[in-house]
Amino acid sequence: MDIADFERQFDQGLTAMADLPLPNARQYYDALCASFAPALPNGMTLTDDRIGNVPVRRHIPRHHNPGVVVYIHGGGFNLGSLDSHQGVAAGLAEALSREVVSIGYRLLPEAGYADALDDCRQVIAEISPAALVGDSAGGRLILDLCHDPDASPPLGLIYPPAGTLTAETLGPDAPLLSRDDVFAAWEAMAQGSPAVDDLSPPARQIEVLAVSRDPLTAPLEDAVSRWREDGAEVGYYLAADMLHGCLHAREQLPAMAEAWRSFCHALKQRLDN
Incomplete structure (x- = not known):
């Protein structure tokens, strides 16, 4: 597959979702994302669980080291689930040689952004993870949860919305994610976002993965x-x-x-040291 093939297939999926009721769109999105996922790593165990009222999925590789990594999925705060991002969480568990716990936090608009933060906070407090990893909206949740860099574990952030997003800070439109898409998600979550100094580092050790054609890359x-x-x-x-x-x-x-691979290798080194 080349990038043009991926763009065409993913864009067709997003277009098909556009006129669906939200519950159906979520199911379609889960299937769309999962359709690109590689096979589950050989010997990996998956277990669905709950921590308090929050659903989680445990991804345990055959050979794993001590320490649990918490993963928070993306999806624009109103899409995404344990299923849509299972391939990412499983790949992360295999690459880091650690159990990865993925959080099924509540989504907008049925819940508020503060509710999503509370769900993630509850799981993190229970697990005391060795690292936190999140992509896109999940990365933003991590940024809004980590206010004390000296108390935060190593972070893995994959193309999150960083800082305060404005017309001046955001990069140009790109296929699959426009500036309008970003601002719509930003407006939806802003009311529940904590008012903190987002200029300071969220942790002392951070690994960041970005893509070149993404309006979120410039502020990141x-x-x-x-x-x-x-x-x-x-x-x-x-x-x-x-x-x-x-x-x-x-x-x-x-x-x-x-x-x-570079991102995972660097994060694994931080966990192994």
């Missing part, structure tokens, strides 16, 4: 520069010519696969 790169200036150790990996959403098809897209 600005955040990476600020975090480094403030003393955080930040690794940054940019997948050339890739798009928002390519994470799902990472094994089929060479540039995404290379950036993903």
Whole structure:
């Protein structure tokens, strides 16, 4: 598969979802994302569980080291689930040689953004994870949860909305994610977003994965520069010519696969040391 194939297939899926009622659109999105996922790693065990009232899925590789990683999925705050991003969570567990617990947090508009934060906070408090990883909306949830860099575990952030997004800070439109898409999601979650200083680093150790054709990349790169200036150790990996959403098809897209491997290798080194 090349990037044009992925763009066409994913865009066709998003177009088909556009006129569906939200529950049906969510089911379609889950199937669309899962259709790009590689096979489950050999010997991996999946277990559905609950922590308090929050559904979680445990991804346990055959050979794993101590320490649990918490993963928070993307989907624009109103899409995504344990199913849509199972391939990402399983790949992360295999690459890090650790159990990965994925959180099925509540979605907008039925719940508020503060409710999604509360769900994630509850799981994190129970597990005390060795690292937190999130993509897109999930990455933003992590940024809004981590206010004390000295108390935060290492973070893995995959193309999250970073900082305060404005017409001036956001990058240009790209296939699969426009500036209008970003602003719609931003407006929906802004009311429940905590009023914190988002210029300071969320942790002392951070690994960041981005794609070059994504309006979120410009503010993310600005955040990476600020975090480094403030003393955080930040690794940054940019997948050339890739798009928002390519994470799902990472094994089929060479540039995404290379950036993903570098990102995971660096995060694993932080966990192993």
